[in-house]
Structures are given as C-alpha cells and as structure tokens.
Amino acid sequence: MMKPNPALSTLSSRKLDSKNIMNITIGHVKDSDFDQLSQIYCDAYNSLNIGEQWDHASAQKLLRHLHKAQPDLFFVASCGEKIVGAITAIIKPWWDGNHLTDGELFVDPKSQSKGAGRLLIKALFAKAFDVYNAVSWDTFTHRVHEHPLSWYKKLGFKEIEQWVMIEGDVKKVLRNLK
Numbered sequence: 092m093m094k095p096n097p098a099l100s101t102l103s104s105r106k107l108d109s110k111n112i113m114n115i116t117i118g119h120v121k122d123s124d125f126d127q128l129s130q131i132y133c134d135a136y137n138s139l140n141i142g143e144q145w146d147h148a149s150a151q152k153l154l155r156h157l158h159k160a161q162p163d164l165f166f167v168a169s170c171g172e173k174i175v176g177a178i179t180a181i182i183k184p185w186w187d188g189n190h191l192t193d194g195e196l197f198v199d200p201k202s203q204s205k206g207a208g209r210l211l212i213k214a215l216f217a218k219a220f221d222v223y224n225a226v227s228w229d230t231f232t233h234r235v236h237e238h239p240l241s242w243y244k245k246l247g248f249k250e251i252e253q254w255v256m257i258e259g260d261v262k263k264v265l266r267n268l269k
C-alpha cells in the first residue's frame with residue numbers, strides 16, 4: 092500500500108507575523124496551470140538580471156517540455172486559488188542509481204521567503220525517493236547573487252568540484268570543425 096506523502100500537505104509558515112500568514116498547499120500540476128506558471132517563471136527569472144530574458148511563449152515551451160518528460164514530478168505551490176510557484180525535475184538512471192536532473196524551481200517574487208520553495212523541494216524529493224529511489228538532484232544554479240546558492244548549501248546541496256558547465260555555440264563549433 093502507498094504511504095501518504097507528508098510533503099503534500101498544508102503549511103502555515105512559522106516565520107510570518109499574523110498579518111502575513113500564507114497557507115501554502117502543494118499539488119500536482121494541471122493543464123490549466125501552465126498559463127499562470129509561465130508568467131511566474133518570467134517574473135522570477137527576468138527580475139534576477141542574470142542575462143536571461145524569458146517571455147510567456149518561451150517559458151511555456153520549457154515548462155511543457157519538462158512536464159512531458161516527467162509528468163509525475165511536476166508540483167505547484169498554491170495559496171488559496173492562486174498559484175505561487177512550481178518545481179519539476181527529470182529522472183535519469185546513472186551509475187549509482189537514479190538521479191534527478193535538469194528541472195526548475197521558481198516562486199513568484201511577490202510570494203518568496205514564505206516557505207513555498209522549501210515545501211516544493213520537500214514534495215519533489217519525497218516522491219522521487221518513494222517512487223524512483225532517487226539518490227540526488229544534479230542541477231544548476233547561478234552565482235550572480237548569493238541567493239539561492241547559499242540556501243541550497245544550507246539544505247545540504249554542494250558544488251561538484253570535478254565538473255564545470257560548458258556551452259558549445261553550435262555555429263562556432265561547426266566552423267571550428269571544418
């Protein structure tokens with residue numbers, strides 16, 4: 092019998108004063124959520140100034156692509172009827188077992204620091220462990236601002252010393268291979 096997933100529960104954030112309490116619930120994404128999620132994705136990343144400029148269409152394409160690849164690991168955080176963020180990642184078999192790879196975590200800038208990010212990671216990790224026996228999430232974050240890398244480290248993530256992310260411009264590499 093499947094155990095109830097404790098991560099899919101309601102939270103009243105412990106840190107907030109009585110004027111600002113958010114009841115956040117975590118659930119599985121629905122097709123009708125993608126419009127709101129695409130807008131939140133744009134707001135979350137465009138405001139960071141890390142060299143990315145998303146629009147509604149490009150954000151929706153990415154989110155639907157990730158959902159198609161791993162529909163059962165796409166969770167949304169809501170406050171009442173309002174969606175405030177989401178998380179998703181893809182299971183990939185690796186030498187030591189299943190890893191979560193790729194993926195996205197984003198929360199509406201107006202709703203950040205209220206516990207949604209923490210609950211989303213908890214939901215993703217709990218299900219990935221229960222269903223796929225996942226051993227880790229290999230993902231990228233930026234180093235332009237201190238947050239969120241310092242937060243990830245506080246949760247137990249670490250930088251991989253042996254690896255560095257590289258990018259090959261297709262036209263340039265093809266020119267170099269002539």
Ligand SMILES: CC(C)(COP(=O)(O)OP(=O)(O)OC[C@H]1O[C@@H](n2cnc3c(N)ncnc32)[C@H](O)[C@@H]1OP(=O)(O)O)[C@@H](O)C(=O)NCCC(=O)NCCS
Pocket residue numbers: 135136139196197198199202203204205206207208209210230231232233238239242245
């Ligand atoms: C990373 C992100 C998803 C965290 O979501 P969140 O809902 O704010 O997360 P939480 O409320 O659970 O807070 C996480 C912690 O970071 C802190 N924090 C949140 N935003 C912060 C900020 N802008 N600067 C410094 N600390 C911040 C919170 O106070 C909290 O601290 P605690 O662990 O001591 O309680 C959110 O900041 C975001 O969407 N950022 C833009 C997109 C992004 O960078 N995504 C991750 C890419 S890999």
